[in-house]
């Protein structure tokens with residue numbers, strides 16, 4: 379008899395955004411005439427830049443003629459795009475070779491797939507709260523053990539709290555793989571260079587690997603904050619960086635990202651390029667490259683005009699974030715994030731559980747948020763607001779919160 383992967387049974391009961399949708403749908407059924415304002419999901423809403431649209435149009439046209447048609451490309455991605463990404467990193471003083479860069483169909487798949495190159499005996503550490511896909515991918519691939527009393531037994535949770543300004547201390551015990559996300563989803567906190575250095579030092583001492591998710595790095599406005607972990611000396615010996623065009627260039631639907639696996643990664647007994655070569659093997663076996671149309675769009679994003687236009691959208695979202703932040707600060711809430719990140723993390727009033735505050739926001743102000751508990755046990759008592767909405771929705775949501783939320 380065929381057996382299914384039992385690890386799926388270890389997943390928590392619900393997928394966060396399906397549960398939110400269920401509750402919003404129920405609210406809509408009983409209140410059909412009330413408009414609802416969405417500050418929940420981190421999905422982009424602004425149109426793509428014109429240079430990107432033009433480049434993707436040209437890429438489609440190229441497919442229409444035999445002379446310019448292209449089929450499968452390199453599994454690692456378009457060579458010129460990889461060169462441009464390497465040039466992009468030079469701005470941060472980071473030098474990469476093209477064979478260390480792998481183009482993907484977005485960060486999410488690689489954030490999960492990367493675990494396939496590691497033995498299941500490895501101990502994984504993650505921030506708490508954090509992007510739920512890391513945890514669930516580790517669960518499905520058998521790294522976490524069972525879910526008991528709100529925690530996975532084998533997973534090491536790195537607490538992100540008010541006390542440490544929502545960036546964790548290095549693990550107290552030995553771990554092998556550490557996921558770090560900066561700017562963080564959901565808290566909007568950004569690691570300083572000194573904080574990242576502590577993790578790089580820990581990883582090198584413990585021969586551990588850091589999986590650094592920089593999907594939101596374009597939102598960092600403070601030039602003293604690192605946009606890539608490779609800005610920290612020694613990080614190429616211990617860190618894999620996974621990033622994306624999704625939030626940087628509005629490619630959430632187009633799908634394009636990149637993963638950097640440095641040749642220098644050093645786990646003690648590994649040779650130069652060995653881990654990069656295992657990842658290359660995995661990709662050439664199980665991935666056939668990102669869409670050539672999406673890659674043409676990515677190339678346009680990295681032109682001076684493309685970058686200028688993407689920055690406009692980033693600034694637009696950051697203004698939304700500032701409006702949301704200021705709204706809650708003016709109402710006396712504890713707020714972080716939203717300055718160098720598109721997420722605003724708000725503490726619930728009177729220690730209210732996050733689902734209860736989610737319901738209060740929905741029923742009293744018709745605003746959809748994301749309950750913090752959905753991002754990990756230490757997300758309890760918080761909600762996340764996303765700045766990715768359009769301006770009208772965001773302004774109306776703020777107006778309703780100020781006028782209708784009973785505090």
Ligand code: PLP
Pocket residue numbers: 420483484485486487489509559562563591593621622623624629630634635
């Ligand atoms: N990493 C983080 C922290 C995210 O919040 C998201 C999506 O919201 C992703 C990665 C996924 O990005 P992509 O669209 O590139 O798959």
